[in-house]
Amino acid sequence: MTMAPHDTSRNRTTLAALDIDGTLAPSGTMQVALVVRLAVARLLDAGHHVVLASGRSLVGVLPIARELGLTAGWVVASNGAITARLDSRVPRGYELEDVQNFDPSQAVRLAWATLPGLQIGAERVGWGYDVTHLFPPGRLNGAQQVVSHHYLEERSTTRLVLRGPGADRLVGPVRAAGLTAVLIEPGWVDVTAPGLSKATALEKVRANLGVDPAWTVAIGDGENDLEMLRWAAHGVAMGHAPAVVREAADAVTGTLDEHGAAAALDALHAGVMP
Known part of the structure; x- marks a missing residue:
């Protein structure tokens, strides 16, 4: 990653x-490399704010x-649908600050009519998912409870997951229905309330913390990070990110295997910006 001097004062x-999957840890795992953990610790010790911004549910x-x-x-969490404040003094370790639910009925009906038998999951905040079929480990x-697609139509949720061959085809129709739809990977679409993204939630956090917009940095690797990278004054894409993500960023760091997030955080701590 090419870094330019910047007066951090x-x-x-x-x-x-910071995104999680593909940025801090291999997708679907809880394994953050020591070099990344140390880089985060150095930034925290210097008095900066580190905010995880993920497509994962809160329990992930x-x-x-x-x-x-x-x-x-x-x-x-959940691509901007959930914002929580961490607090070790409370039993759960966090307090919910903002939860953006939506009516998934139209998306569920559309998905089931287009691809009968599609795997659908609807988030239950702090617990797991109601699913039409069990997702692989x-x-x-979180936990999973098998329900009918009719059951999913009747209950609001923060995040709807559409998974299976051909799910990519649902992005356009779901967006046309007024909802936010993001292709996470081939055959996997996340659906959230209209106008939501990691960036919309992060902007509220930034304002709450009183951080100058010019002093925001974001690191990510997926298409659900695009708005976040553009929102930040300094967006950094992981080296393995798709071209559309790398092109949206101000700089590109190393891959996950190269601990690119740690390199970017250490550069920030050293007083330079991408």
Whole structure:
């Protein structure tokens, strides 16, 4: 990653927004490399804010926060549908700050009519998912309860997952129905409330923390990170990210295997910006 000198003035507080899967850890795992954990610790010790911003559900984000030693501050889950404030003094370790539910009935009916038998999951915040079929281990965070697609139509949710061959074809129709649809990988589409993204949630966090917009950094690797990378004053794409993600960023760091997130965070800590 090419880094340009930047006067951080040392008294400036930066907000570093970090994706998880493919950025801090291999997708679907809780394994954050030591070099990444140390880089995050150095940034926290210097007084900066580190905010996890993930497509994962909240129950998938919290173990990573613990792994990184984040016991205070903020996390964004479900692609911006959930914002929680970490607080080690409360029994759960967090308080829900913002939960954006939506009516999934139109998306569920559309998906089932187009691809009968498609695997559908609807998030239950802090618990897991109601699903039409069990997802493979590690693909969804938390518990799973098998229900009918009619059941899913009748209950609001923060995040709907559409998984299976051909699910990619649903992105356009779901968006046309007024909802947010993001292709996470071939055969996997995330659906959330209209106008939501990691960026919309992070902007609220930034304003709450009083961080200058010019002192925001984001690191990510997926298409659900595009808005976040554009929102940040300094967007950094992982080296293995698709071309569309790398082109949206201000700089490109190393791959996950090369611990690119650690390199970017250490550069920020050293007083330079992408």
